[in-house]
Amino acid sequence: MLKMGLTSFEDAIKEQLKERKNAHFMLVDGMSKLLTEKVNNFQSLDFQVSGLKWRLLIQPAVGVKDYLSVAVWIIDEKCTGPNWEVKFNFKIGLLPQTGPEYFYVSVGCHNEKQPAQGVVKFITHTQLKERFLVNDKAVFYAEISEEVIPNFLVTGIPRTMGTAERFKLIEVARNNSRFTWKITKFSSFNGEEHSSYEFTVGPRRWKLVMYPRGTGDGKGNSLSLYLNASNYVTNNGPKGRTFAVYKLRVLDQLHRNHFEIGMYVYVIILLFSKLYIFYMHISSI
Structure with a gap:
């Protein structure tokens, strides 16, 4: 008892x-x-x-x-x-x-x-x-x-x-959890991989990583997008895994027919753990 x-x-x-x-x-x-x-x-x-x-x-x-x-x-x-x-x-x-x-x-x-x-x-x-x-x-x-x-x-x-x-479990206000990565001259990207600058949500930093020509199962026919977990904001306290509820979205700037996917994913203790990748077919871009 x-x-x-x-x-x-x-x-x-x-x-x-x-x-x-x-x-x-x-x-x-x-x-x-x-x-x-x-x-x-x-x-x-x-x-x-x-x-x-x-x-x-x-x-x-x-x-x-x-x-x-x-x-x-x-x-x-x-x-x-x-x-x-x-x-x-x-x-x-x-x-x-x-x-x-x-x-x-x-x-x-x-x-x-x-x-x-x-x-x-x-x-x-x-x-x-x-x-x-x-x-x-x-x-x-x-x-x-x-x-x-x-x-x-x-x-x-x-x-x-x-x-x-x-x-x-920590809930972050929506206005403090949205990050927009606007890419100019997308068609001129020559490299295989491109990253956003880091942004902070909750106790740790994050960044987006994009493969314009795809990676993995999407290589050659898709745009691939990762959400990456980076360092913690402070060095105080234990460094455990992070459970993230999030959406990845590509905006349709002409017709507002946005492409998005929502996920519930665990990030393990390792830094720069890749959370999730989605594939968007090149013909849709």
Whole structure:
């Protein structure tokens, strides 16, 4: 039984890490963004149990109003192709402000058709607010059993303690989050790649990178555009990944028939991580 009035979420997690070596905890700061569906899901960092990589996935329940869905997702590169299978037991739950934990225990069987498994109607928004939210923060966790049974050879290193991460959701006002890159003499570009100057949104800097003649699958027939994550604005605090909800748009200056694509993407810790690329066919430019 936990009493958050006597200790912080961070302290409670530290205590749990010592006792639950196969658990991964995720402190989410900014739960209201998910409850109002300004963000449609978030995922934990990869964590390893029994030689395999897993993630915790949290999102609004599909087709059910005012519920959260929580699932365990296996994302290991060894789990590819049509014939792999992993059997295991797992527990997903929430650390409360006071009283007993809230959790589900289930038997999992992941394969090509079902790489994620959990509870669609995990908890109502009302229950979450009454017992588990503290200053818009909540702590979710996934705990994998010791007996993980894959149908392929895996060499796992036993864990000595659990793992944890902090995930912060920040909403940036629209008038502070828009960047326009106007390119003159586009047809005279000779280089393969061109970059905008850096601009700041939220805690870090960004830039656009354009390939006039395409790159990857779009090479030779498309304009390709990347949003790149650069350095953080300050050196204070941890340098974790960034979850970005954004749109890339090419403006039609004649008919206002703009071309755009919206994305929900995670940027990993590495600097200059390329977030996403879209292809616009050259005939449309």
